[in-house]
Structures are given as structure tokens and as C-alpha cells.
Amino acid sequence: MEERVKVAVVGASGYSGEELVGLLLRHPRADLVCVTSRAEAGRRLDDVYPRFRDARRASGPVFVAPAVETIIASGATFGFLALPHGLAAEFAAPLVAAGLRVIDLSADFRLRDAAVYREFYGHEHPAPALLAGAVYGLPELRRDEIARARLVAAPGCYPTSVLVPLVPLLRRKLIDPAQILVSSMSGVSGAGRKAEVALLFSELNESAKPYGSPKHRHLSEIEQELSLAAGLPVVINFTPHLIPITRGIVSTIYATPNRGVDAGQIGAAWTEAYGAEPFVRLLEGEDRLPEIRHVANTNYIDLAWRHDPRTGRVILFSAEDNLGKGASGQAVQCFNLMAEFAETAGL
Amino acid sequence: MEERVKVAVVGASGYSGEELVGLLLRHPRADLVCVTSRAEAGRRLDDVYPRFRDARRASGPVFVAPAVETIIASGATFGFLALPHGLAAEFAAPLVAAGLRVIDLSADFRLRDAAVYREFYGHEHPAPALLAGAVYGLPELRRDEIARARLVAAPGCYPTSVLVPLVPLLRRKLIDPAQILVSSMSGVSGAGRKAEVALLFSELNESAKPYGSPKHRHLSEIEQELSLAAGLPVVINFTPHLIPITRGIVSTIYATPNRGVDAGQIGAAWTEAYGAEPFVRLLEGEDRLPEIRHVANTNYIDLAWRHDPRTGRVILFSAEDNLGKGASGQAVQCFNLMAEFAETAGL
Amino acid sequence: MEERVKVAVVGASGYSGEELVGLLLRHPRADLVCVTSRAEAGRRLDDVYPRFRDARRASGPVFVAPAVETIIASGATFGFLALPHGLAAEFAAPLVAAGLRVIDLSADFRLRDAAVYREFYGHEHPAPALLAGAVYGLPELRRDEIARARLVAAPGCYPTSVLVPLVPLLRRKLIDPAQILVSSMSGVSGAGRKAEVALLFSELNESAKPYGSPKHRHLSEIEQELSLAAGLPVVINFTPHLIPITRGIVSTIYATPNRGVDAGQIGAAWTEAYGAEPFVRLLEGEDRLPEIRHVANTNYIDLAWRHDPRTGRVILFSAEDNLGKGASGQAVQCFNLMAEFAETAGL
């Protein structure tokens, strides 16, 4: 049996933390040595999450209170942070300083510019000195940088669903950066495990609604990465919607091909960019569009596109599990790259 | 007690037919004298739909086989057609000829041009001679014409959710007709009561998917009405999605104000157009966007809009019950106008 | 137009309060003059519940803080209490003293014995002096007493679904009071609108669970009423389950006919007891059992029964809307009786 790497999950009482713990518990090369939660400290992991209980093992990992010293003392060489933004940076800085490699699932290190962080998150960035060294953890865009990184910022769920389809097209200058419009719909787990009336079953069931328009926080990282891909500032419209499912995101994106671009180049660009990717599936066939049920509980993102000759626009579609490729699965994919494991290990 | 008008529902085995029957059974001025269904002929209505059973009445209406003579013989002066397109026209023609006033919920009389019908529905129009006299039954746009009509074509569910927000803006030339993009999501009842694997609970639950892109059938009537409002041919992008709820549609619409138009004019145009409408609610307040739960089981359509100063676009939102304002509720609203009842009677 | 009766709803921020307000707003004989909520005081009703907004009325009722004086000053002659148990009694006593007739939806006045209240609710009864005069508000069992009552305790949602099928059988001594076992499943709105993690969409969706076994609070009123019907102390097993729907309860009840009782007497007893009831529907036919979808958003309770010759037992089934016949609908039914309106008015 191959050697395992010791890992810690800091802040595992939310949905992405729970998902991360699940993935790491069955990861063939990870040894989960530390799981923290302020709320659950002292309770057994499988008491809080009965789903993880091993029928034959009387005891399992126990939640500890989140403290930098405790995490370091656990011997972990990798730290996953599944904390609210603002708080994540408080742990990232000392852990990186202590030599751990950190994969942060919050928004704290996704933006290169602390001013943009302030604009979208409403407070000063808590650790601006770390921003320059952080890598935006979308393996399909930055595989090599992630592999070498000390601090990786796992992308947001919506951004992953928007960037994967768009970046190759902008890099190849196939579409007009000024004509991008996105409509996304997400399952409720994306809103977090918070005791709020607005997230109650009876408030969301049998309903659907747009929200966060016109300036959802995720727009900041979406536009940052689209701008990098296009080589010029990109501003888009993005509208998220909440639908009554637990997991999954579908994004429908409108774009306008640049003059002289043939619609077929869209598909060719994707094939070139993603043909060898283990977690990007390019759907083909006239009757096939992405559906959440085909990606739920996986690390896949499914893509398809259509050309509308009547308007000249192309429509791009993606589907992913917001807790998988949109959060914890992607974080593990980054971890695999950083630890030099098979990229698909445990996924 | 005021006199009642005798009405027939032709084809009541689907979801909109069932909804229509429910509305008419409790309508203060309608007397449901004839309900047809090929599949259910001979069965009691409340046996097929136990929800409609009156606890103290041993018997209720009985389904009869659909036949023009039977419908005429029932004495009905109004006929609602809840039949598949193509079939509806076969009943509309003789019923109108026999002097009944007809409200058709199918697509057969929504389009003015038989060629467009052929393009989108794949077969020749079955009764082109009736097209000129049919009225597109959106009361907020054509109240007076509906009141006088012999044959009303109740609009599709998606079209209602798109036309109500857009038409006043195009009529006032506030937005660019070439820059309209729509993303809609609908509950499953919109797909009809058909014994198909694709509509099974386990195929749709916990999922969501786009479909019908780029040329859904409803596009034909949407563009027809937008073109009439704009006074020039309008071509748009429209993408429907299926989400796991039974009832309801949310539409999110992107538009670009014309040069010189202030965003505030959007709201002013809506207030002017709909301020006195009984079934259009203009939501106000920064935290208020349309939600399906607030319109489900009603005849309301809720509207809100946002301006995005970053892209210069406006985003329009609507929510309705696809079986209410999107189908059967609207058909009853037309009926009320035609019969000179209070427009809100029974709704 | 007939005269209206002024009514107040005290505590309208929960699901049964919201439902009650909806029923009373469209009740032909009720005039809702006072709606209280500590949390929402000062906000407009249709701002808190956008579903109730009238498209053409700029303003609607406004929530006021709950205070006995305010309620009395409103001129209401009927007060509905939709408050947590314990708190309800604090309002019931002074309102009854001031001459209002009170319909309480909490558990405070359902039990005749303050000691049983203490046993099941964990604190002393807050107004034991009122218990003797309170009437358990199940119209099918106590129509006349309700009509005359000053204080009516609307039954719990589970109890209604269990008592309606069982009471006629116990009164007629058709079944063994020692052999009653109940398994119920309820929609989530029954748990109330509380900001608790356990009630979040993502915790309940795609799951189901038993809870409150073996001694759920509703057992106290179920057994009280069964004992009254049987004329001897009845103790039963009752297991509630939570299922991922918003509204509705199904109860499946096992009973053993007494020696010499023919199974057909079950149906005959129900017909005798409920044949003329407006809200009890006795389903017939081999393929017909109660389903929530047929009673949701109604005040009906549907009943059916089966005899199992292999075990000798009978199985009784009921379905109701937990917010309808199980709470607010039933409260309005009681109100109609008390005010001498048609029993079905507004339902």
C-alpha cells in the first residue's frame, strides 16, 4: 500500500466541509488526521454525520476546536479550509507560514486585487500579503501552477460552471467579450448550512427564484478570470437562481461569435482544450444537453453548445455538482495535483 | 343569484384541462355542462380527479367522448379546448360555425401566419381560414379584442411570462429589439400528462436541464407578438429549462435600453401599462424579486426589474403559475371578458 | 351583501397563522381587522406574505405587536390564536374575559386534565381555570358544543387524521381499544417556521424519518379523545414520520375488530357517522386509497379502509392537509359554526 499524506479539514460543519470529509475519508492516499469545527468540537465525526459511520468501528475521528496549533500538531501537511470568507484568511496565513500547503474553499484568495475583494465582500481583505502567491485552483486552466502552489484558492461553484465553458473561447478570441450573459440555477446546498428561515424546506420547496442580481459576489472572480483569458477587462451579466434540489448547478450562457468565426470553431476549441481532461465531458448529439442528474455526486462538468443561426449567437450549457466540481471535488483534484497523485485519485 | 353561462371543456385529461375544470367548477357564473375526454369517457369526473369530489354529492359530471354534436347538444355557449395542437382546430371550426364562442388553449390559433405554424409545428395548419379572426388572448395587451372575439387563442405558458414584461417596453421603444435574451425555467406540468419515461418522477427529481434550444415552439408566438409591439421583426434567444416542481415558471430576460433611455423609464412604463391591471403585480423594494411560491395556484404574474450600470443592460424578471396565468387561469380571464363578467370572477 | 364579522389573528408569522390569514382574507363573512406578530410588527401583511398582495391595492393590513388591548380595540369579536403553546393561554384568558370568542390553534386548551398537559408539554398549564369550558374543536365529533363555545381548541394535525377514522368505530364498540397502532407521515410545514438547521431544505429533501417515538405530544389529545369515545382509557402506539413535502398528512391505522364484528360494519359506521359531513370523503373502489395530492389546499379529510382476512385486522387510511383540515381550515370550520355561517363558508 502506498504511503498516505496527512490532511486536515478546518471548518467541517458546512456542506462543502462535510463533502470534503467524505471524499478524504475514502481517498486512497489521504489520511484525515484533523477535523475542526467550533460548533461540533468534542463530538465524533460519525455522530455529527451518521452517513460516515463505519458499521464495525466503534469510534471514528473526533471534531476538535479550530486552533492553528492543534492543526499543526496533528502532523497534517495539507490543510483544507472550509470556513466563511474573512475567517479563512486567519487560518491560511499561519498555516502557510508553518509550512503546510493550504487549499482554501472560501473566497479569500480567489481575487488578485484586494480592492475588488473589498468592493464585493464589504470588508478589507484580511491577508493581502498572501494574494500574490495564491493560485486560483481551476486545474483545467492552471494545472502546473496549482501543482507547485503553497496556497490554492478553490473556485466558487458558479464560477467553475461559467469559466470552464468560456475561457477557451476567450483565449482563442472566438467570442465578443462584451456580449456575455449568464443565467445559472443552483441547488440549495450552495447557500450553506445556516439556521435561516429563508433556507427552510417549506420556503424553497415547490418554488424557484432569481437572486443576487445584478451583482452577485461570484461575479468578481468570474470577471477576473474572463479578463485574464481575454487579455482585456471583461464585464458580464450574471443571474443566479435558486431551485429546489440539494445539489447541482446548470449554467446557460449566451455569447456572440466574433466576425468571421464559424460556429464549429466553438466545439473545436473545447475539444482542443478539454479533449484530454478527466473531468470535463463534451456532450455530443442533437438530443443531448447537460443535466444535473448525470453529474450529481461526481467531479464531472458536462458541456454542450448550440448555434442559433437566427440571432447569430451561440448558447453554451454546463452542469456540475456544486459540492463536487463546484467545491470539494475540485479541491481534492487540486490536492491530487499538489501531492503528485493521480489527478483522479479518490474522485 | 346571477344567471350562469353554460360552458364545455373539450379534452380534460391533461393538466391544463384539469386545472380549467377546477376553475370552472367553482366559478360563480359558469355552469360546466360538458366535459370530454377520449380516454376517460364514461367515468365520473370526480373519479378521475378525486380532488374535485364533493363530499355530500353522490354523483358529479361524467366525461363524454369528444364529439362536436355532443358538445353542441349540451347547450354550452362557450367551449374551452384543451386539446393537442392540430386536434384543437378540428373542434374549433365546427363549434365556431355552430355559434359557440371558443377559447382554445392549444397553439392552433396563436399564430397569424400559417407558414410560421408549419415551420414550428411541422405540419400544415388545419384550419387556416380561422386564423384571421382569432384573437391572441393576453388580456393585458388586447382586452377589447378579446371581449368581442368568437375565437380566442390562449397564449402559451412561456410566452405569457415573456410578453407581459417586454411588450410595454417595445411599444414605447425603450429597448433594443435586437438585444433580447430570455432564460426560463418551468415546472413539469408544462410538459403535459404523457406516459413517457422522460417525464417520470425518478428521471426529473433532483435534476434540472435546458431543452428545446435554440428553437422551441413557443418562440414563434413570442416573436410574433414582440414584432407587433416593436413594429418591426424581432428575433430573440430563448432557452427553456425544466426544474423539479409541478407548477410555475420563472423567466429572466436581458434587454438593452435604447440610447438616451433612462433605466427608470422601465419601471414607469410598467406602471403606466399595468398599474390598473388586476393580475399583474409590480414588485418593489431592493430585496424583492419574483418567486414561484407567491404566484402558484393564482392567476397573478409578478414582475420586477434591475438595472446593471456595469453592462448598461436591464434584467427583467417574471413569475407565474404555468397552469394559472400561463394557461387555464388566463383562459378563464378571457372568458370573463367575453362574457362581460368581472374580469376577476372565479380567479 | 351580508354583514361581516370582525376577526383578529394573533400570531400570524408561522405557517398555520399564514394559512389562517389567507383563508380569512377571502372568507365571505369575515373582516380581518387585526393581525399580530411580534417579529413583523409594523410591516405590511402583503410585504411579509407577497402571495396575499392585491395587484390594485396600494396598501393592505399591517401587522401590529401582540397586545391584548390592541386586539380588543380592533373591535374583533372573534380571536384566532396561532401562537406557541404556553403563550396562547396568556392571550386566551383576557380575550375571553373581554367577551371575545376565541379559537386557539395551539395545544393549550385541547387537554381536559392539566396534569396530562404537564406530562406531555413539560410545564404547568398556564390557565387551568379555562380548561373546563374549552371545547375540542373537531366539528365531526362536537358540532353543537363548538357552536355554543366561548373557547375552542382546534385539534392538532395528527390527531385530526387519527380521530376522524377511529372515533366512530370506538363509539360503536367495533374495534378493540387495546389494539390500535398508528403510523403517520407529515409534510414539513407541520414542524413550523423556525430557523433551525434540522428544518433546512438540504437536511430534509430526499429523505424521510420517524421521530418522536414512542411518546409524541399529540398522543395526549389523541388518547384523551379515543378514551372518551370508547368510554374507557385507551392507550395506543403512534409513530409520526417527516417526509419531504410542504403540506399534507397520511395516517395508516391498524385496528382489530371485536369478536363478532363483521368487517363491513366498519364502512357502515363511517357512512352513518360521516355520510352527511361536508368535509369527510369516504373513498370507495378497490383501487382508491387516500392520497395527499387530492386533499392538499382543501379542508377535506379522505378516508378508506381495508380488511385483511389473513390477520383479521382492519387497516384504516386517512389523508388531509395538515394546514387545512389539520389546522387552519378546521379552525375556520369551527368559526363558521360559532358564527352561524354556512359550515363550508370560505373553505
Next chain:
Amino acid sequence: MEERVKVAVVGASGYSGEELVGLLLRHPRADLVCVTSRAEAGRRLDDVYPRFRDARRASGPVFVAPAVETIIASGATFGFLALPHGLAAEFAAPLVAAGLRVIDLSADFRLRDAAVYREFYGHEHPAPALLAGAVYGLPELRRDEIARARLVAAPGCYPTSVLVPLVPLLRRKLIDPAQILVSSMSGVSGAGRKAEVALLFSELNESAKPYGSPKHRHLSEIEQELSLAAGLPVVINFTPHLIPITRGIVSTIYATPNRGVDAGQIGAAWTEAYGAEPFVRLLEGEDRLPEIRHVANTNYIDLAWRHDPRTGRVILFSAEDNLGKGASGQAVQCFNLMAEFAETAGL
């Protein structure tokens, strides 16, 4: 890498067949060499089930028409049958004769007595000669027999949820065999992938209903196994319910301890029977009862019990995934035993 065993799945167009294929595709010791489906013959597996598509492999397994010769020619040494009852036997007989070891997920070989089969399934048993040699595949009850079997009948979903909690208690004579009553609720996938109106999303969503009372087909195998455990004929009441989730079963069981039995012996019997079982989890703690969400997508069955001193009865609770431990997961568990793999391999 260890050697793999070649397996065939016969009839993979239903939900349990799909689940089986998913489990076997990622099973470390199975090589899926043949997948049949009449309806899908000629289509690629990952075209029918996009969820199984490997992003980097252009092609995958292809469905073949079901024919005994084709299956034998594939070289498979194990055949899983996921066919309707009646049809399964037609394949089981020749495949067993050809030397394959067969795991049948249908009801064809669960009953020892062909007369009981006829009574419950309405037609003559198609291969009575095989009944004597078939083993009822519940590993927790018959591990050794399964390991040696040529033909294993994987138990039904409801029976698994009922037998696991009850058998140890009957074997130890702790409960009265004449006083067993079961109420179960199941997700919709248990009804199969059939194009029927009754299984449509809009017919089942936001509802719940009992069905199949009093004599559901699964009763036959439940009572057979309970009788074997008790050493005398056992007849019970069993009521299944359909609830709007895709996967999962909860069973709530009432039993009466025999005179002199202390309630604590229930738990002790379970610990003795299942303490070392890999897939049976005994929940402890006053606030812990089985929930579907903790077992969905696993092969676990979770158990808990309560004693009601008021009635003297015990209440047993179980939860499982109807497609996991209730069908395909259990079939793979049997396969592991038969092939002498780790019992948990691939699960």
C-alpha cells in the same frame, strides 16, 4: 492487480439494472463483459446512461439484445438478472445449466413454494425445478449458503428492510409472531422505470399514498422468511407507501415482546446478530433514529428500536437505499461472497 471475474448484467434498462451496472463498473474485481437490454440493444451504455461516461474514453460497453447464447459467449462466469419476474426464470435456467453462477434480482427464486408464487404473482412458476437449489440472498441470514450457491435470489427492497430487524428477534423467540405490523415508505425508483402516468413527476410530487394493502407481493417472501426464523407460520400486516423521493425506504415495525422478555434483550439480540456485520449499523442514543439521507447511495441498513412502556410494545426502525441494500448493492454483496472477495469490495 488482482485478477478480475467476468460478469454479465441481463436487463439493464431499469433502475436496479442501472444501479448494478454502476456498482460493477467501479468494482475492483469485476469485469463487466456483457450488458443486455432489449430496448437499448446497439446503443452505448454511456449514451443511455450519460452518468457513466468516462471523459477520456471515446467508447464504452454496448448494450446487446438479451440472448442466452450471447451471454454465454461473453465468457461471463457470473450473471446478474435484472429482469421482470417471470422473464428472469427463462434466463436463469439455461445460464445455470451452462455453468454460470446466477444472481437474480427478480422475485422468481425468492419463494420456496411454487404455489405461493402462483398466489402472489398470478401465474405458474416458470421454473419450479430450480426453486429447491436457490438461496435467498440476505447475507446477514445465510452467508455460507450464499457463498456456495449456484443461484441466488436477491431479496426485495421492502423485505430486506423488514427481515433484517425482525429475524434475530424471532429466532431468539423474543417477540410474538402473531403481533407484527409493518408500515413502510419507499422512494419512487422502487416502482421501476415504466412509462406509466401513475409514475409521472406531477402525479407523485408533493404527495404520498399507501398502496398494495393488504396483500402486497413482497408479503410472500417476508412471511416465508419470518416463518423460517420463528419455526412456525407467521402472518403479518404490511402496508407500503409511496413518497416523493427517488431512493430509500424507511420501515417502522410494531412488535410485542413475549412474556418475560425484557426490552433490553431486543438491543442485545441485534448486537449479537449484527455487531460484526459490515453493512448493518445499530444506531444508539435517544435522539437517533434511521433516516434515508444517511443510507442513500450506500449498502448500509440502519436500525434502531424503542420500547413503549405504556403499551408494552417495541417499535423497530430501519432505513436503507432501496436500490442499494434493497436491491443492487445487496446483489453485489452476494457476488462478493460467492466469488470469495472481500464482502465489502466495490460497495
